[in-house]
Structures are given as structure tokens and as C-alpha cells.
Amino acid sequence: MKSIKEIIIYHIMSGISIRQISRSLSLPRSTISDYISRYKSSGLCLKDIQTLEDDILYMRLYPEGRKAIEPTKTIPDYAYIHQELKRRGVTRMLLWEEYREQHSDGYGYSQFCDLYKQWNNKVPVSMRQVHKAGEKTFIDYSGLTMNIIDRHTGAVHKAEIFVACLGASGYSFAEASMSQKKACFIRSHINAFNFFGGVSSILVPDNLKSAVTAFDWYEPKLNETYQDMANHYGAAIIPARPYKPKDKAKVELSVKLVQRWILAKLRNRQFFSVSELNQAIRPLLEELNDRKIKYLGKSRRQLYEALDKPALQTLPSQPYMYKEFKLCRVNIDYHIQLDKCFYSVPYQLVKKEVEVRYSDYVIEIFHQNKRVAVHNRLYQPGAFSTQEEHMASAHKAYAQWTPSRMISWSKNYGEHTQELIKAILNKRPHPEMGFRSCIGILNTAKNLESNIVEAVSKKMLRLNSYSVKSFRSILKNKTYNKQKPVVAMTPNSHHINVRGEDYYTGGRHA
Numbered sequence: 411m412k413s414i415k416e417i418i419i420y421h422i423m424s425g426i427s428i429r430q431i432s433r434s435l436s437l438p439r440s441t442i443s444d445y446i447s448r449y450k451s452s453g454l455c456l457k458d459i460q461t462l463e464d465d466i467l468y469m470r471l472y473p474e475g476r477k478a479i480e481p482t483k484t485i486p487d488y489a490y491i492h493q494e495l496k497r498r499g500v501t502r503m504l505l506w507e508e509y510r511e512q513h514s515d516g517y518g519y520s521q522f523c524d525l526y527k528q529w530n531n532k533v534p535v536s537m538r539q540v541h542k543a544g545e546k547t548f549i550d551y552s553g554l555t556m557n558i559i560d561r562h563t564g565a566v567h568k569a570e571i572f573v574a575c576l577g578a579s580g581y582s583f584a585e586a587s588m589s590q591k592k593a594c595f596i597r598s599h600i601n602a603f604n605f606f607g608g609v610s611s612i613l614v615p616d617n618l619k620s621a622v623t624a625f626d627w628y629e630p631k632l633n634e635t636y637q638d639m640a641n642h643y644g645a646a647i648i649p650a651r652p653y654k655p656k657d658k659a660k661v662e663l664s665v666k667l668v669q670r671w672i673l674a675k676l677r678n679r680q681f682f683s684v685s686e687l688n689q690a691i692r693p694l695l696e697e698l699n700d701r702k703i704k705y706l707g708k709s710r711r712q713l714y715e716a717l718d719k720p721a722l723q724t725l726p727s728q729p730y731m732y733k734e735f736k737l738c739r740v741n742i743d744y745h746i747q748l749d750k751c752f753y754s755v756p757y758q759l760v761k762k763e764v765e766v767r768y769s770d771y772v773i774e775i776f777h778q779n780k781r782v783a784v785h786n787r788l789y790q791p792g793a794f795s796t797q798e799e800h801m802a803s804a805h806k807a808y809a810q811w812t813p814s815r816m817i818s819w820s821k822n823y824g825e826h827t828q829e830l831i832k833a834i835l836n837k838r839p840h841p842e843m844g845f846r847s848c849i850g851i852l853n854t855a856k857n858l859e860s861n862i863v864e865a866v867s868k869k870m871l872r873l874n875s876y877s878v879k880s881f882r883s884i885l886k887n888k889t890y891n892k893q894k895p896v897v898a899m900t901p902n903s904h905h906i907n908v909r910g911e912d913y914y915t916g917g918r919h920a
Contacts, residue, residue: 488529541577544721548661572598579713596619607721634735743845751788850878865890
């Protein structure tokens with residue numbers, strides 16, 4: 411049809427000859443002559459040629475072919491077919507057989523598929539893809555943000571808008587959060603699952619850092635916390651490929667709709683907290699899901715009720731508890747360090763690497779995917795959580811490092827250093843808990859003269875200070891050489907307020 415319009419416009423408006431048009435468009439001159447003669451006899455004007463839709467223009471130019479293109483058989487319900495194909499196990503062959511049961515004189519299978527394909531090509535890309543019910547949830551953030559105003563300072567913060575939608579129905583969820591960081595990202599997922607009333611088999615996020623820590627075209631490295639959350643809900647993660655918007659066309663459409671029907675409506679309102687913004691988003695989100703889809707004649711909520719909701723996996727009895735992951739090496743005192751606090755593991759794991767999974771309340775420690783220790787979370791810097799059965803002294807076989815070895819090592823410097831090491835070991839509930847401090851002091855003293863180490867140790871004993879930090883501070887500032895002068899305070903016995911010795915002797919009663 412584009413060629414027909416071009417031919418007529420070139421010939422009538424520009425006066426280009428049929429021969430020149432034939433060369434330009436690589437079409438036979440007889441075909442071009444036929445188009446021009448039909449145009450002249452149709453009674454149409456140039457404005458009609460430019461504005462009429464292709465199928466209407468074709469019928470005006472070729473009225474004898476109208477009967478041929480008019481349907482003589484019952485047209486299948488394309489919207490119904492499109493919807494049913496999203497159900498698991500439903501195929502075009504099955505739908506064609508059901509169609510022929512109702513219309514025995516209907517189209518054959520190949521025509522049935524061709525007609526559906528023609529109808530499907532007119533549907534937007536995001537709606538054209540066939541996603542099985544309950545199979546996928548698409549996740550993204552809106553490029554547009556919303557302002558949150560601090561009531562006290564007037565500072566303006568940008569709230570991110572998280573969007574998730576189910577593949578089969580397009581049923582959408584949106585909420586505001588203060589960032590796209592991992593904690594907010596995970597919390598928004600949990601809220602989305604609760605909103606949907608279940609979990610799909612596959613999660614399709616964009617390639618943000620909270621989801622994918624290292625991109626690889628074939629095997630992207632997923633964020634451990636995100637993977638742990640997906641495992642808790644029984645879902646697999648398949649990130650969308652970068653620069654492939656069709657991979658997440660569903661959520662791209664949902665993002666556009668959220669921007670148009672939610673954020674745009676709230677653009678002139680002021681919000682002073684994320685919760686206040688989310689309260690305003692929720693009713694507009696309900697309206698969005700209730701809007702009818704033009705090509706299907708049903709709302710996202712209706713499709714969700716019919717397709718996704720029955721197919722979603724049920725939610726676990728307990729929601730996911732947010733966790734962080736970290737690799738730690740076990741020190742010689744059988745403890746790992748996390749945020750300046752210390753947690754024990756079995757002494758056999760000294761100097762080995764362990765995986766730590768921790769939440770706001772619990773610390774779990776794993777070695778070779780086997781859990782070896784559980785502790786309550788500590789927050790006081792320097793605090794220890796030690797379990798008796800983890801310590802070497804609780805067993806018959808001792809580890810390589812022992813209190814006697816520490817004390818023996820300190821003898822090389824002198825008696826004050828030895829006394830300092832003993833004091834550190836004696837002041838801990840378990841001697842091994844002092845190993846870390848002892849090692850730090852003795853390693854610092856390794857290249858120093860013995861008299862300097864002794865002087866520093868002597869001062870630490872006098873100050874009742876037993877940390878590596880104190881040892882290094884005294885050494886750095888060389889305060890071990892400074893002796894505090896002793897000043898004798900002798901009062902003036904002739905002062906008016908001084909009674910004198912006679913007051914306490916017989917002279918008092920004179």
C-alpha cells in the first residue's frame with residue numbers, strides 16, 4: 411500500500427513519468443499504470459490517498475475484490491485465544507480443535523494460525539508476548555522519582571519507584587522506597603509477593619547492582635542476598651539481558667502506566683515521608699489494575715483472577731528475613747570478626763575461611779555449606795559471643811596456639827612483658843579470647859629493642875590498659891620515657907587555717 415500511495419503522489423503532484431517511477435521503485439510499468447487509472451476512476455482526491463487507512467484505500471481502488479476479503483466463515487475470538495495460550499499446557503492445536511467443535515465449517519488449522527498471527531501483530535509488543543500463567547514476574551524501577559520533603563530541615567530527597575508485574579496478566583505493583591539499594595530492593599519484593607498473594611516461578615529483574623553483582627551474557631553473578639530471598643520463596647532468577655528491552659517489555663509498559671496514571675496525578679502534591687507517598691499510590695494502583703486493556707476488553711485484575719492468581723506458588727509461612735553475606739577468616743582465637751564484634755566457631759576451623767550470613771538478630775556461620783555456629787547479633791564494639799564447646803580448652807586435644815606458648819614467647823622481652831601477657835589472658839572469660847590481643851602486641855614488638863618493649867609493658871600495667879591500641883599509642887608517642895614528677899605537698903604550718911601539731915597533743919588542752 412505504501413507503493414500505491416507513493417506512485418499516485420509522485421505522478422499527480424510531482425509529474426514524474428510512469429517510466430521514471432518504474433525505475434525508481436523497481437515495479438512493472440503495467441502495474442503503475444493500473445494504479446494510476448484506478449485512482450482516476452475512483453473519485454478519490456489526493457487528501458484521501460494521504461489520510462485513508464491502507465485496507466480502506468485498497469477496497470476503494472479494488473471494489474471487485476471486496477467480497478474476496480470479506481470473511482465468509484466464523485472469525486475466531488482472538489482475544490480469547492491470546493488469553494488461553496497463557497495457560498500452562500494450552501496449545502494452538504487444542505484451541506483450534508475446540509473452535510472446530512463449535513464451528514464445523516470454520517477455518518482449517520493453518521488459516522486459524524495465520525489469522526491469529528495477523529491479529530497478534532497489531533497488538534503492542536508488551537502484550538504480544540505469550541507468558542504462561544504464574545510463570546514470570548518482571549521487576550524494574552521507574553526512571554521518574556518523587557520528592558520527599560524533610561519536615562525539619564526542608565531538604566528534598568528523591569524517592570525511587572519500584573514496579574513489578576506478572577507476565578500473563580500484567581497485574582502490576584508499585585511502591586516508593588528511599589533508594590535502589592539491596593535492603594530496599596528486597597523489602598519491595600516481599601511487599602510485591604504479599605500484594606500478588608503468591609510467587610511466580612521466575613523473577614526477571616533488570617541488571618541493577620542489587621540484583622546482579624557481575625554481568626555475564628550467559629551466567630550473570632547474582633547478589634547473594636537476592637538469591638537467598640528467591641530460594642526462600644522457591645523462585646528462580648533470570649535477569650533481563652542488557653540493551654534488550656523486549657526481555658522485559660511487560661514491566662516497561664507497567665512503568666510507563668505507573669508514570670502516566672499514578673506519578674503524573676501526584677506531581678503537584680507534597681509528601682513528607684515514604685509511607686505517606688505509598689498511601690497515596692495504593693488507591694491509584696487499584697485504579698490502574700482495574701482499567702480495561704483496549705485489545706483484550708478486560709482489565710489486568712480480571713486477567714489476574716483468571717490466569718495468574720490460581721497458578722502462583724503459595725507464600726511460605728514466614729516472610730523472608732533480610733540477610734547479608736560475608737566471607738571471613740577464622741583467627742587463632744577461634745573467632746571471626748564482624749562489625750567490630752567477635753563470634754566463636756569450632757577451634758578446628760582456625761585460619762580457615764567461612765561464610766557468614768547475618769540479619770539484624772542472628773549470625774549464622776557456614777563452612778563448606780554446613781552450618782557450624784549460630785549466635786545472637788551483637789552491637790557493642792569489642793563484644794564477644796563465645797560458646798564453650800567451640801574453644802580448644804574445652805577439649806582434650808589442644809590447638810597449636812596455647813596460653814603457655816603466649817607466655818613463653820613474651821619471656822624473650824622481660825618480666826613486665828610476661829606479666830602483661832598473663833594479665834591479658836587472665837582477664838578474659840576464656841584464655842583463647844585474649845590470643846588476638848597478645849598476638850597483636852607481640853607482633854608489634856617483634857622488631858623493637860627489649861628495653862623499649864619492657865618500658866611500654868610496664869606503663870600499660872601501671873595504667874591497667876591491656877589493648878593493642880594502647881601499646882601502639884604509647885610506643886608512637888614515646889610516653890614510656892616520661893615519668894610523672896612526684897610533688898611533695900607540704901603545707902605552711904604558720905598559715906592561719908593550719909592548727910599545727912600542738913592541736914593534737916597536750917597543747918590542745920592547755
